Amino acid sequence: MNVRWGVIGAGGVARRRSMPAIRQAKNAELVALMVRDRERADALAKEFSVPRAYTDWRELLADTEVDAVHIATPVYLHAEQVIAAAQAGKHVLCDKPMGMSALECRRMTDACSANGVHLQVCFLMRFGSVYQRLGREIRDGRFGTVLEARATIFKALPLADDAWRLIPEQSGGGPLMDLGAHTIDILSFLLGPMESAVAFAANRATNWRVEDTVSLLLRARSGAICAVEHSFCAKGGDQTLEVNGTEASALVSTPPPGGEKPFLRIADSQGVATETVPFENYYQLQIEHFAECLSGNVTPLATGEDGIHNLAVIEAAYRSVQTNRVEAVQT
Numbered sequence: 001m002n003v004r005w006g007v008i009g010a011g012g013v014a015r016r017r018s019m020p021a022i023r024q025a026k027n028a029e030l031v032a033l034m035v036r037d038r039e040r041a042d043a044l045a046k047e048f049s050v051p052r053a054y055t056d057w058r059e060l061l062a063d064t065e066v067d068a069v070h071i072a073t074p075v076y077l078h079a080e081q082v083i084a085a086a087q088a089g090k091h092v093l094c095d096k097p098m099g100m101s102a103l104e105c106r107r108m109t110d111a112c113s114a115n116g117v118h119l120q121v122c123f124l125m126r127f128g129s130v131y132q133r134l135g136r137e138i139r140d141g142r143f144g145t146v147l148e149a150r151a152t153i154f155k156a157l158p159l160a161d162d163a164w165r166l167i168p169e170q171s172g173g174g175p176l177m178d179l180g181a182h183t184i185d186i187l188s189f190l191l192g193p194m195e196s197a198v199a200f201a202a203n204r205a206t207n208w209r210v211e212d213t214v215s216l217l218l219r220a221r222s223g224a225i226c227a228v229e230h231s232f233c234a235k236g237g238d239q240t241l242e243v244n245g246t247e248a249s250a251l252v253s254t255p256p257p258g259g260e261k262p263f264l265r266i267a268d269s270q271g272v273a274t275e276t277v278p279f280e281n282y283y284q285l286q287i288e289h290f291a292e293c294l295s296g297n298v299t300p301l302a303t304g305e306d307g308i309h310n311l312a313v314i315e316a317a318y319r320s321v322q323t324n325r326v327e328a329v330q331t
Contacts, residue, residue: 001027001291001294001295002027002028002029002291003027003028003029003067003068003091003290003291003294004029004031004065004066004067004068005022005028005029005030005031005032005066005067005068005069005070005287006031006032006033006034006060006061006063006066006068006069006070006090007019007022007030007032007033007034007069007070007072008033008034008057008060008069008070008071008072008073008081009034009035009057009071009072009073009074009077009095010033010034010035010041010044010072011035011040011044012072013072013095014070014072015044017283018070018072018283018287019033019044019048020048020283021281021283021284021286021287022070022287023048024281024284025284025287025288025291026288027287027288027291027292028287028288028290028291030048030050031050031051031052031063031065031066032050032051032052032053032054032060032063032065032066033045033048033050033052033053033054033060034053034054034055034056034057034059034060035053035055036055037055038055041053041054041055052065057073057081057084058084061084061085061088061090062088066090067090067091067294068090068091068092068093068118068290068294069085069090069091069092069093070093070094070095071085071092071093071094071095072095073095074164074165074170074171075095075097075099075100075170075171075172075177076100076169076170076171076172078094078095078098078099078100078104078108079099079100079104079105079107079108082094082099082108082111082112082119083107083108083111085117086108086111086112086114086115086117086119087111087115089115089117090117091117091118091119091290091294092112092117092118092119092120093120093121093122093286093287093290094108094119094120094121094122094307095121095122096121096122096123096181096182096185096307096310097172097177097178097181097307097310097311097314098121098304098307098308098310098311099307099311100172100311101172101311101315102308102309102311102312102315102330102331104311105304105307105308105310105311106308108304108307109303109304109305109307109308112304113304118290118293118294118300119303119304120286120289120290120293120300120301120302120303121302121303121304121306121307121310122286122302123181123182123185123186123189123301123302123306123307123310124182124282124283124286125182125185125186125189125282126185126186126189126301126302127280127282127285127286127289127301128277128280128282129278129280130252130264130277131186131189131190131241131252134190134241134243134250134252135189135190137248138190138191138243138245141247142247142248142268143243143244143245143246143247143248143249143250144245144246144247144248145245145246145247146191146222146224146243146244146245147224147225147244147245147246148224148225148226148227148244149187149190149191149224149225149226149227149241149242149243149244150226150227150228150229150240150241150242151183151184151186151187151226151227151228151229151240151241151242152183152228152229152230152237152238152239152240153175153179153182153183153230153237153239154229154230154231154234154237154238154239155175155179155231155232155234155237156232156233156234156235156236156237157232157233159232165178165210166208166209166210167209167210168209168210171210172314173210173211173314173318174201174208174210174211174212174214174232175211175212175213175214175230175231175232176199176201176211176214176216176230176314176317176318177210177314178232179230179232180214180216180228180230180314180317181310181314183228183230183241184218184228184310184313184314185302185306185310186241187218187220187226187228188220188306188309188310188313189306190243191220191222191224191226192220192221192222193220193221193309193329193331194218194219194220194221194226194309194313194316194329195219195220195221195328195329196218196219196316196326196327196328196329197216197217197218197219197313197316197317197320197326197327197329198216198217198317198320198325198326198327199214199215199216199217199317199318199320199321200214200215200216200321201213201214201318201321202214204231204233205233206232206233211321212231212232212233213230213231213232213233213234214228214229214230214231214317214321215227215228215229215230216228216229216317216320218313218317236256237256238253238254238255238256239253239254240252240253240254247268247269248266248267248268249266249267249268250264250265250266250267251264251265252264252277253265254277261276261277262276262277262279263275263276263277264277286302289301308331309329309331312329312330312331313329315330316328316329316330
């Protein structure tokens with residue numbers, strides 16, 4: 001099945017990642033885009049050879065030649081746009097975090113279900129072969145009992161003071177909301193749902209209205225303990241995932257560009273083995289997976305229910321920041 005895509009919010013990450021991925025995917029066609037500025041919309045349409053450019057997302061949703069939409073707008077717009085897309089009969093790929101709250105995410109999921117459209121959330125790490133392999137080996141028992149896991153993403157983002165990510169009414173929060181959506185999801189993917197959270201957030205380098213640094217501990221329903229650490233202000237930081245069990249431990253490390261190559265290191269009773277992780281375009285993989293879901297060939301890998309749980313964990317963490325207590329994940 002060749003899916004005809006429209007992109008709502010075609011600037012930023014969508015321009016750099018999603019739109020090239022749609023063009024490269026074997027089962028996708030980019031037929032429409034939307035940004036608010038007419039000059040920019042026309043320029044992007046020319047750059048990506050897109051036949052139709054809109055400045056109003058509602059007009060894109062009315063386009064009968066669009067099968068699916070990628071919602072790539074600031075978080076506070078997701079719920080309205082996803083629900084409207086579902087009502088227009090469009091299948092939906094929604095950026096993470098899925099919404100401003102778990103309740104919003106439930107409304108979005110229910111709207112897609114009621115209108116018979118497919119909803120997928122951009123939890124990119126799930127599509128990496130290294131993470132899928134870890135998931136299989138955890139389920140198959142190679143790691144024994146998983147004791148704990150740790151996930152980090154540290155970045156130094158050159159954000160203008162008026163960037164939407166720094167406006168809590170538009171973003172929902174800082175690195176916990178933005179980067180934590182990825183790490184909390186991959187930990188849930190590997191170890192199962194989370195049941196409680198305790199978190200500390202701070203502004204160590206800025207006077208932003210959102211946190212610039214955050215650390216949290218999560219307890220999975222399985223009993224495994226997970227640590228998550230993020231910052232928007234750390235130069236040269238790695239992206240890492242570590243899993244430690246009674247029979248084996250693993251480390252996936254993705255250093256900054258220009259440094260070491262990404263690697264997977266597994267230690268068990270046989271010794272320590274390190275291998276290079278090949279480059280994969282997660283954006284392209286999720287686009288191709290989306291079309292396969294519409295064809296009924298595969299089980300969806302990142303659903304609205306996953307998005308609901310993700311926000312429920314994030315909300316518990318933010319409550320913990322305020323209360324200085326362990327908070328239950330409310331689903």
